[in-house]
Amino acid sequence: MGPALGYIARRIRRNRHTRVVAITDNVIPHEKRPGDRPLTRYFLSACHGFVTMSRSVLADLRRLHFKQPAQYQPHPLYDNFGALKAKPVALQALQLDPTFGYLLFFGFIRAYKGLDILLEAFGDARLRELPVKLIIAGEYYEDAAPYEALIKQYDLESRLVRATDFIPNEKVADYFCAADMVVQPYKNATQSGVSQIAYHFERPMLVTDVGGLAELIPDGEVGYVVKPTPIAIADALVDFYEHQRESELAAGVWAKKKEFSWSEMVAALKAVAG
Missing domain, CATH: 3.40.50.2000 (Glycogen Phosphorylase B;)
Structure with missing residues (x-):
């Protein structure tokens, strides 16, 4: 998805007023494949900022030298599966x-x-x-x-x-x-x-x-x-x-x-x- 999302983000930024923020579950995939890092960099470099789901992902961003504003914020509750049951x-x-x-x-x-x-x-x-x-x-x-x-x-x-x-x-x-x-x-x-x-x-x-x-x-x-x-x-x-x-x-x-x-x-x- 890196090439597609990176291209879309760059097209959006052309209007010079829309901000692109990525909610990042992972920066480095669990199952590594050739090309992961350059494709990830292509997308992330098009973003104005990041919200990470864990501090470890925030650290990964910094290790990859992305300096855009970034903040750790846990995902809210998944409350879309209905109410509690006895x-x-x-x-x-x-x-x-x-x-x-x-x-x-x-x-x-x-x-x-x-x-x-x-x-x-x-x-x-x-x-x-x-x-x-x-x-x-x-x-x-x-x-x-x-x-x-x-x-x-x-x-x-x-x-x-x-x-x-x-x-x-x-x-x-x-x-x-x-x-x-x-x-x-x-x-x-x-x-x-x-x-x-x-x-x-x-x-x-x-x-x-x-x-x-x-x-x-x-x-x-x-x-x-x-x-x-x-x-x-x-x-x-x-x-x-x-x-x-x-x-x-x-x-x-x-x-x-x-x-x-x-x-x-x-x-x-x-x-x-x-």
């Missing part, structure tokens, strides 16, 4: 057994999102003793074979809920509201829209300490921030269930979510537009 209602909608607890991995399944790490963590002997299942809700973006091999290796089939087809918007609330906690075991990241959906539905979160993920998840207040390793993830999941921390962390999420408003995003866009 957990029993969501479980019934998904036809899930309410005698189990459920963890949610949500979104496209891509290598950098670390589902393989989570599956290895779920093979931990301590977790096998708990009445907990993992919901995998999202389409495969790549070959499923490596994940299937891990499921077989750790004998996880009976402990999984597979929803690896397209998830329509009207079903998103059910998956989040049925979950005890949302798990994002990413290997690298800048930020994730999944966090803002989880905030909307007031669900505790576990994220790995990569990129900008931890910026939005105060460790011990709204969830866990851990190293991207199976043992670190397993330790946190065991702590969550053994100490029954869902209510405590959900209350922290409810308090924190008030910071992510659309008015703050609009103010940031105006500030960098100049």
Whole structure:
């Protein structure tokens, strides 16, 4: 998209009064390809300013020597998936057994999102003793074979809920509201829209300490921030269930979510537009 967006931005600037501001999720793509940097530079050099979704992206801009006005502003809540539902209602909608607890991995399944790490963590002997299942809700973006091999290796089939087809918007609330906690075991990241959906539905979160993920998840207040390793993830999941921390962390999420408003995003866009 770099050539197209760069061309459009330059055409717009010709009127000498319209300001071009980029909302940047990533500056450097997760999956690198030849030509990424020159094409990215072509687009970014046509912008008057930037609003970044994480501090790590702001740092990437500076490393690339872009000096236009830039400001970090977390994405507002994704509140377009409907209202919160009571957990029993969501479980019934998904036809899930309410005698189990459920963890949610949500979104496209891509290598950098670390589902393989989570599956290895779920093979931990301590977790096998708990009445907990993992919901995998999202389409495969790549070959499923490596994940299937891990499921077989750790004998996880009976402990999984597979929803690896397209998830329509009207079903998103059910998956989040049925979950005890949302798990994002990413290997690298800048930020994730999944966090803002989880905030909307007031669900505790576990994220790995990569990129900008931890910026939005105060460790011990709204969830866990851990190293991207199976043992670190397993330790946190065991702590969550053994100490029954869902209510405590959900209350922290409810308090924190008030910071992510659309008015703050609009103010940031105006500030960098100049």
